[in-house]
Amino acid sequence: MRRVRYEVNGGPEVLFTEEAPVPEPGPGELLVRVEAVGVTLPVVRKVHEGTEPVPLGGEVAGTVAAVGEGVTGFAVGDRVTGLCFSHAYAEAALVHHTMACVIPHWASCVDAVALVRSGLVARGAYEAGHPRPGDAVLVTAAAGAVGTLALQYAKAGGASRVVAAVSSADKADFVRVLGADEVVLYDDESWGAPVDVVVDGVGGELLGPAVRALAPGGRLVAFSSGGGTIDAYELLVRGASVIGFQMAAVARGEPELYARWRDDLWELHRDRTLRPRVSAEIPLTEAARAHELITSRRNLGKVVLVP
Known part of the structure; x- marks a missing residue:
């Protein structure tokens, strides 16, 4: 599979695409075939300001390809969105099941990464x-x-x-x-x-x-x-x-409140109370362009990478 990573800090030119093996889901994890990746400001800042490389995390949405031991409530073929703390800028990513939710049939994967975490x-x-x-x-x-x-x-x-x-x-x-x-x-x-x-x-x-x-x-x-x-x-x-x-403090310390807020989001989106905005859908291989859009403050809404 293809994924994006970087080796040194200092600017968008450090991002590059590489071939990597598809990861195996561990206990409690979902392997997601990624259809959309939400680019976040904290990750962009890590690339530009960090002292050493870290995996490019972020919101992902796609289809469950495999489930790890102990996972309940999800099955292969489900469309899900969630936060990936390892390599999110990839064609396949690992998401812990506690950080994932099913995408309603009426919403797209791009909708999901624009709406849920933000x-x-x-x-x-x-x-x-x-x-x-x-x-x-x-x-x-x-x-x-x-x-x-x-x-x-x-x-x-x-x-x-x-x-x-x-x-x-x-x-x-x-x-x-x-x-x-x-x-x-x-x-x-x-x-x-x-x-x-x-x-x-x-x-x-x-x-x-x-x-x-x-x-x-x-x-x-x-x-x-x-x-x-x-x-x-x-x-x-x-x-x-x-x-x-x-x-993260709410997700860890108040999981029931976190889950209720997440369910509310979909209802508010469906009745048009909340209308997420997508500034651009950019190919995964052009992740540097997505980061530049955010650092230059030219984005209007969410920037999304599409593998």
Whole structure:
């Protein structure tokens, strides 16, 4: 089978395609013949910023080709999606059965990788901010895979005002269609009237303006892998708080909640409350182009690799 990996950090040119044996599923694992791979920002950052190579993980969707010992609830021939922590950029990948779910017959594999993981993170991050009906909510990276869904959650959750923060003005119409009432640019001097909740998927230098956008008692939810530093005095004068959110902690510590959220996603998608957006479907062998699309902030929604 073909798969993509990299040897050194430093840029998209380090990605290359190689031939590799089809892996064997171990206990609790599914072998999935991959039809779509969701590219995630944390993996892109590992390639560009990491100190040593790691397997390119990510969301995958496809058909179960084999099941490992102890697997229940799945069979060969099922269409599934799930998170692969080893080699996801491949024609076949291993997914632990606890991280997988069956794709409804009415949805495609591309739908699945655009919706499930990004939707879970969007919902978890949004709810971590303890939003109340009538709150104003601001979402950074609003045109990205998670941000597009977080905007829709905020709108459906009764926010009085939904603000989309994006990197460039050419994304404004796109996020307004998804429910944004206002659009601000990262380098604007002011992000408008204060908000009650900020859902931040960028981190780094944006943490400063994100905190300053908070109303008294506001909550900033940080779920980005981008790191960054927050001025404690800015929190003090606002009586504001910062909440860290990690989806893996919910998956491991609250599996029943994780499963319920996942089931809810499909229902919200079916009734059109949640509409995932796909920026591009790119051949697996052109993974470097997919990464460049994300690092240049040109993607509108999810970037998907198609073997």
